[in-house]
Amino acid sequence: MPALISVETAVERIKTHLPDWGEESVDLEQVRSGILAEPITADRAYPAAHRIMMDGIALAWESYNHDQRAFKILGTIAAGEPKRTLTDPLACYEIMTGAVLPDGCDVVIPYEDIQISSEGELRIAEIVHDQAWQRMANIHPQGSDFNLSEVLLRPGVVLNGPAWGILASVGKAQVIIKRLPRIQITATGQELIPVHQPPQPHQVRISNPYALKASLISHGFPDVDLDYVADDPELMTAHFQQQTVNYDLLIYCGGVSKGKFDYLPTVWSQAGVKNYIHGVAQRPGKPLWFGVDHMHQTAVFGLPGNPVSSLVCLHRYILQQRPMFAQLTTDFEFTKPLTYFLPVQSHVSSDARILATPHPMKNSGDFMALAPTDGFVELPADRAIFKAGESFPFFPW
Numbered sequence: 001m002p003a004l005i006s007v008e009t010a011v012e013r014i015k016t017h018l019p020d021w022g023e024e025s026v027d028l029e030q031v032r033s034g035i036l037a038e039p040i041t042a043d044r045a046y047p048a049a050h051r052i053m054m055d056g057i058a059l060a061w062e063s064y065n066h067d068q069r070a071f072k073i074l075g076t077i078a079a080g081e082p083k084r085t086l087t088d089p090l091a092c093y094e095i096m097t098g099a100v101l102p103d104g105c106d107v108v109i110p111y112e113d114i115q116i117s118s119e120g121e122l123r124i125a126e127i128v129h130d131q132a133w134q135r136m137a138n139i140h141p142q143g144s145d146f147n148l149s150e151v152l153l154r155p156g157v158v159l160n161g162p163a164w165g166i167l168a169s170v171g172k173a174q175v176i177i178k179r180l181p182r183i184q185i186t187a188t189g190q191e192l193i194p195v196h197q198p199p200q201p202h203q204v205r206i207s208n209p210y211a212l213k214a215s216l217i218s219h220g221f222p223d224v225d226l227d228y229v230a231d232d233p234e235l236m237t238a239h240f241q242q243q244t245v246n247y248d249l250l251i252y253c254g255g256v257s258k259g260k261f262d263y264l265p266t267v268w269s270q271a272g273v274k275n276y277i278h279g280v281a282q283r284p285g286k287p288l289w290f291g292v293d294h295m296h297q298t299a300v301f302g303l304p305g306n307p308v309s310s311l312v313c314l315h316r317y318i319l320q321q322r323p324m325f326a327q328l329t330t331d332f333e334f335t336k337p338l339t340y341f342l343p344v345q346s347h348v349s350s351d352a353r354i355l356a357t358p359h360p361m362k363n364s365g366d367f368m369a370l371a372p373t374d375g376f377v378e379l380p381a382d383r384a385i386f387k388a389g390e391s392f393p394f395f396p397w
């Protein structure tokens with residue numbers, strides 16, 4: 001293993017060398033998570049016409065302003081009808097939320113403030129609660145949200161609920177997004193057995209791939225397959241050569257440290273993968289390996305096999321989460337010159353601070369210690385004492 005690099009250098013190298021997996025067009029009907037890859041502009045003014053905001057009556061504000069309070073009702077206008085015209089300023093239309101304001105009208109009085117009476121065919125709306133309405137009250141003016149061609153969403157935004165609603169509103173039936181990587185997670189290790197088999201004392205059930213896949217899915221990477229390869233350089237080489245063609249991101253766990261059976265770094269190098277990281281000054285996760293098979297545009301991560309190490313490395317380096325900040329609730333000490341990823345249980349205080357209670361694990365194989373936690377904080381390498389009340393980057397699971 002070469003000299004250890006810092007967490008910041010590792011993050012920078014990944015950012016620099018991670019392949020660009022291009023773009024793809026998705027159908028609006030396939031709504032899913034993703035990153036927008038094109039600018040989205042307003043296809044017309046929003047709203048496209050003066051839009052009614054309250055069910056009630058539409059009339060000429062000048063008449064109201066001249067103290068007229070009773071208006072003959074000429075008809076009823078629903079949302080979805082083309083624009084009408086009020087020619088008699090002493091009259092009004094009943095009108096519904098979402099309808100287009102008729103020409104000749106410039107105020108809407110809600111039903112709550114009027115009374116309607118009938119004399120034969122004639123129907124009269126009388127304003128009974130006067131709220132000193134201004135011109136255009138209860139009307140959402142044309143173009144008051146956005147003008148034609150204004151940029152609504154920029155490339156790079158995360159497609160969340162509001163974004164998909166905007167895409168639908170502007171008629172984007174097809175949208176260009178960043179292509180998500182096809183991901184395979186491969187477990188390695190002679191000691192591993194499938195989950196449904198009873199383990200002997202020298203065996204452990206394969207658990208890392210399930211934890212990693214769950215985190216990938218919950219952070220917007222749905223396309224994840226699982227696999228296993230034995231600790232055998234020939235099998236590992238064959239596995240890599242086959243899978244680098246099928247996937248964009250190959251995540252292996254285990255087999256990247258200094259052991260006699262940690263073959264993967266050699267296997268990858270001999271298969272032409274350019275190595276950018278092997279060893280980061282951090283705990284857990286020190287033996288982290290990262291490289292790129294430039295011929296196939298495949299990113300290759302070797303996550304250290306200890307379960308807490310692989311999960312922390314996935315979150316810190318592959319998911320590229322933007323951290324929040326959280327305050328420690330108790331003092332914590334870690335004296336080695338390594339960045340320390342400390343599992344924490346978080347909660348939000350009544351004054352809107354995220355509080356992080358440390359749940360240190362005994363070692364990086366102690367996966368069960370993560371049960372009460374919901375993420376980890378990153379404690380810098382150049383300090384040993386971390387005080388209650390201090391804030392640090394917080395990465396939720």
Ligand SMILES: Nc1nc2c(c(=O)[nH]1)N[C@H]1C(S)=C(S)[C@@H](COP(=O)(O)OP(=O)(O)OC[C@H]3O[C@@H](n4cnc5c(N)ncnc54)[C@H](O)[C@@H]3O)O[C@H]1N2
Nearest residue numbers: 187189206207208254255256257258262286304305306309
């Ligand atoms: N001489 C040294 N030894 C070790 C060093 C070192 O710097 N010098 N680093 C240690 C650290 S730190 C870690 S972390 C581990 C990482 O080792 P590997 O990536 O080679 O992982 P393995 O040896 O294959 O496994 C380690 C441990 O994790 C368990 N494991 C692996 N895969 C799974 C899985 N899919 N599900 C559940 N558990 C898994 C495995 O059984 C081992 O117990 O190396 C240290 N050694």
Ligand code: MOO
Nearest residue numbers: 284285286309364
């Ligand atoms: O860093 Mo290893 O990940 O301590 O167990």
Ligand SMILES: [Mg+2]
Nearest residue numbers: 255257259262
């Ligand atoms: Mg090992």
